[in-house]
Amino acid sequence: MSRKFTIIQAITEAMDQKMEEDQRVMLLGQDIGVNGGVFRATEGLIEKYGPERVVDTPLAEAGIVGSSIGLALSGFIPVVEIQFLAFIQPGLEQIVSHAARMRFRTRGQFHAGMVIRTPYGAGIRGPELHSESIETFFAHTPGLKVVVPSNPYDAKGLLIAAIEDPDPVIFLEPAKIYRAFKDEVPEEMYRVPLGKAKIIQEGEDVSIFAWGSMIRVAMNAAKQIEQEKGWRCEVVDLRTLYPLDRDTIIDSVKKTGRALIVHEAHKTMGIGAEIISLINDEALVYLRAPVKRITGFDVPVPQFSIEDDYLPTEHRVKQGIAETILF
Structure with a gap:
């Protein structure tokens, strides 16, 4: 069975279904709990899973990412929301120096299985630093996967695949088309393979x-x-x-x-x-x-x-x- 969803609805359902299936999956980010996130991607999830799995964090990107690396090394699967892509830069040191290098640094003994979700791009009439497209920063970093959906079907399938991936994934969400159109999205869980155009x-x-x-x-x-x-x-x-x-x-x-x-x-x-x-x-x-x-x-x-x-x-x-x- 499928329904017509926007990209944001597909992303919410992907997180919801993975959290229901796997108790290790948890969400972290600014205002993602009671407020449901700046774009409402996590709306309703704190009521369903509680504040221990949908964690409202301080405004501190380095702390959010650093804590998530520790959680990943401890067996959890953190899904981080950064409010806008350009806000991620205080957390770059944690992403580039630690999350991306964990498998290499430990010769495969440990890995930082985590997803960093963040809206990116212009066209939403945002103020300075709300509309950047700095995907090259991450695509230049060995150890990271960089994923960008363009439609609701792919958004759900790619996010589920990213959550299940053993390595860190930067999941870039095009804010301009979050709610621009709807497409058919299957109700069941499915995966769109990473690395495949x-x-x-x-x-x-x-x-x-x-x-x-x-x-x-x-x-x-x-x-x-x-x-x-x-x-x-x-x-x-x-x-x-x-x-x-x-x-x-x-x-x-x-x-x-x-x-x-x-x-x-x-x-x-x-x-x-x-x-x-x-x-x-x-x-x-x-x-x-x-x-x-x-x-x-x-x-x-x-x-x-x-x-x-x-x-x-x-x-x-x-x-x-x-x-x-x-x-």
């Missing part, structure tokens, strides 16, 4: 790689340009940014001979640069045009009055498709 539209003229809220931008642009020009775009939702699904990326580029990457993070040294490097290493001879990036700009995410000018748009993506195909 999904081709959401087949095509033969150009491959478009995106994730999170940019999937909807890429899909809309692809549909419009097919109607206008007849060009068929292959749209690939990466879903996991580390480890990347290298095979799906390369197979798609070999098929189309062209590639476009869409992400809202800053252009310089973003994930798009790594994808270009991968394509150049393994599929250069198949390319019929240089790989193009449509991204945010190399400036801090601006205040909400000009926020839309920062984000990649359908118009910019369509321009990129045309420039790539007509090269």
Whole structure:
């Protein structure tokens, strides 16, 4: 049986079902208990599981993450909520120096099985530091997995898989589309495998790689340009940014001979640069045009009055498709 859920509803159900199934799973974060979290992702869970498993923490990201590492080493499975991605930076030392290195440091004797959930991205009219896309920080760190759902079905399945993973997972939730649409979500528990991309539209003229809220931008642009020009775009939702699904990326580029990457993070040294490097290493001879990036700009995410000018748009993506195909 399935129901139509938003992304936020799918995330709540994933946590609820894992907490019911496994007594080791517990939640930690600021205002996640009585208030149900800043986006209400944990609403109702403290009433069901109590304050010992849904823990309201102080405003101290280093303490939240550090405590969760200790809990993970003691046999618990912590699921941390950081209110906004840019707020995570006080906890970076704990994440990078300890959680990510635990398996390596102990030669496999211990691991920090935990999930750090956090909304990210612009488009919600948030003030400074509420709209950042700094996924590269974590994808550059060995020992971490970095996961980004783009729809309710994947949000539930990826989060369940992340909670069950023995290593730390950074689970980035695109705040702009938390409640933007609903999709069918099965009632039962299911898993979407980490490290596996999904081709959401087949095509033969150009491959478009995106994730999170940019999937909807890429899909809309692809549909419009097919109607206008007849060009068929292959749209690939990466879903996991580390480890990347290298095979799906390369197979798609070999098929189309062209590639476009869409992400809202800053252009310089973003994930798009790594994808270009991968394509150049393994599929250069198949390319019929240089790989193009449509991204945010190399400036801090601006205040909400000009926020839309920062984000990649359908118009910019369509321009990129045309420039790539007509090269």
